[in-house]
Amino acid sequence: MRSHASYRSSIAQHFAPFNYSGIKHVINFSYGAPDPATFVELAWPDAFNQNTGVAAADLMQYTDAMGLPELVTKLALRYNVRHDQVIVTGGASEAIQLLIEAWINPGDVILTEDPSYLGALRTFSVLGATVLQLGMSAEGVDLNELKEVLQTSSRVKLFYTSPAFHNPTGRELSRTHMAEVAALLAHHGLPLIQDLVYAELSYNGAVDWLAPGGNVINIHSMSNIAAPGLRVGCVLAESDIIARLARLKCDGGVSPIISNIVLGLLQSGALDAHISRLRQHYRAKRDTMHTLLRRSCICEPGYVVPSGGFSFWVRLAANTDIQTFIEAARREHDVHLIHGRSYGPGSGHHVRLCFSYLPTAAIEQGLSRLNDLHAKLHSHSGPRTRKLEDLNSDIGAFSV
Incomplete structure (x- = not known):
């Protein structure tokens, strides 16, 4: 049937639909999904448990646009805000979509870093925004670039970031730096959206992020800390x-x-105990990937070791044709990567390597296959891997 396609539908055709079923059967380093082995470790409450304070009739009914009132109250207490400062959403994805719909008309400009979260970039594009990605350092977005854009463009409507921990770089962005960003945006009457879906998965102690209020808007999710x-x-x-x-x-x-399940987790304390276990679990997987990458020649040694979150952001070794490498990895080795330019125009030599979802054996096998592919493509350029005795000289290049 021939039918008219909307502008948004036409834009969406440029993106592949999310296909979780497909990633289960390959070694896919691109998706930062939680480890399914952790789901059974959580003490799941009965969805119909009325000890949460929710009446049986309310469980089977529609609920408020703001969310199940009892859950809204519990989230307000958890994040130290007022009841009227919380709205429950269908994951962080709906949160991002609602915020963009609230601020953006087609052609309006959204600012974010280069690189930035792939899922958010897709949402921005489908909803008609013009995305301008600014350079970033270890602290966060380049303040000089930000100032210049804010002074010269009247179509900028908001700034989006994931400061704890940045997706895809894994950096913990400085709270002081983010306060400067928020102040610059406030001067121009613009909001700062902080995507904090990884904020509770710190591997090096507590993380400090800007509290919501004023022009600061925060997004949280149960996806990575529960399921x-x-x-x-x-x-x-x-x-x-x-x-x-x-x-x-x-x-x-x-x-x-579903809201009652989350409410039960929060009331029982089971979720906080689970988060403590998750930090140890994912830190161990991060350390495994770090050790393997130190022995590998697929990437430059100066990558950031993430202090939270689910992934490494690495620059592929010099003289690597990234498109050829990615296509050959998929075709010949069933290892899936996404080109860095998808995360930002200045990130074309990078790839994201997620360690969260894959079993340790699959991480080892996947990186081994990539090492073999690198050796095949660079057979004329020297040894396949660095010797273990040479690794100590590289430690100073890593930023933890």
Whole structure:
């Protein structure tokens, strides 16, 4: 049937749909999904448990656009905000979508770093935004670039970032730096959106991020700290912003049944105990990948060792044709990578290597296959891997 396609539908055709079923059967380093082995370690409450304080009739009914009231109250306590500063969303994805719909008309400009979160970049594009990606350092976005853009462009509407921990670089962006960013944006009447889905998965102690309020809007999610199948997230912001988002929600609220599960986890303390285990679990997987990368020649040695989150961001070794490497890895070795330019125009020599989802054996096998491929493509350029005795000289190049 021939039919008219909307502008958004036409843009969306340029992106592949998410296909979790497909990633289960290959070694895919591109997706930062939680480790399914951790799901059984959480003490899951009964979805219909009325000890949470939610009546049986309310569990089976629609709920408020703001979310199940009992869950909203619990989230407000958890994140130290008022009840009217919380809206429950269908994961962080809906949170991002609602915020863009609240601020952006087609052609308006969204600022973010180069590189930035692939899922957010897709949402920005489908909703008609012009995305301008600015350079970044270890501290965060280049403030000089940010100042210049804010002074010269009247179509900038917001700044999006993931400061703890940055996706895809894995950096913990300085709170002081982010306060400067927020102040610059506030001077121009613009919001700062902080995507904090990894913030509770720190491997080196507590993380300090800007609290919501004023022009600062924070996004949280249960996906990485409990399970993505819950599809429960939240936005924390000033009450007038929350009210605006609630009017954009066209559903009957996030499922009360699923919300009751999350509420039970929060009330029992099971979630916080689980998060402590997750930090140890993912830190061990991070350390495994770090050790393997130190022995590998597929990437430059000066990468950042992430202090939280799910992935490494590495620059492929010099003289590597990244497109050839990625295509050959998929075709010949069933190892999947995404080209760095998808994360930003200045990131074309990088790839994201996620360690969260894959079993340790698959991480080892995948990197071994990439090493073999690198050796094949660079057979004329020297030894395949660095010797273990040479590794000590590289330690200073790593930033933990």
